[in-house]
Amino acid sequence: MFFSVGDIVQMKKGHPCGGNTWEVLRTGMDFRIKCTTCGHLVMLPRPKFEKSVKKIIEKVISLDETEN
Numbered sequence: 619m620f621f622s623v624g625d626i627v628q629m630k631k632g633h634p635c636g637g638n639t640w641e642v643l644r645t646g647m648d649f650r651i652k653c654t655t656c657g658h659l660v661m662l663p664r665p666k667f668e669k670s671v672k673k674i675i676e677k678v679i680s681l682d683e684t685e686n
């Protein structure tokens with residue numbers, strides 16, 4: 619599965635705040651994600667992130683080619 623910054627993902631385990639959707643803020647060796655409900659930030663290694671993701675809710679389309 620491929621992830622981009624800005625994707626909204628659903629995790630297998632919800633956040634204690636009651637939300638279970640997260641925005642991807644950083645990809646790479648480590649992923650940084652933000653709880654879209656309370657804004658809590660979490661950093662976790664890629665393998666753990668990939669195991670924890672249930673599905674992608676919203677996929678961003680890369681604008682690399684068109685951005686100025």
Ligand SMILES: [Zn+2]
Pocket residue numbers: 633634635636637653654655656657658
């Ligand atoms: Zn939360």
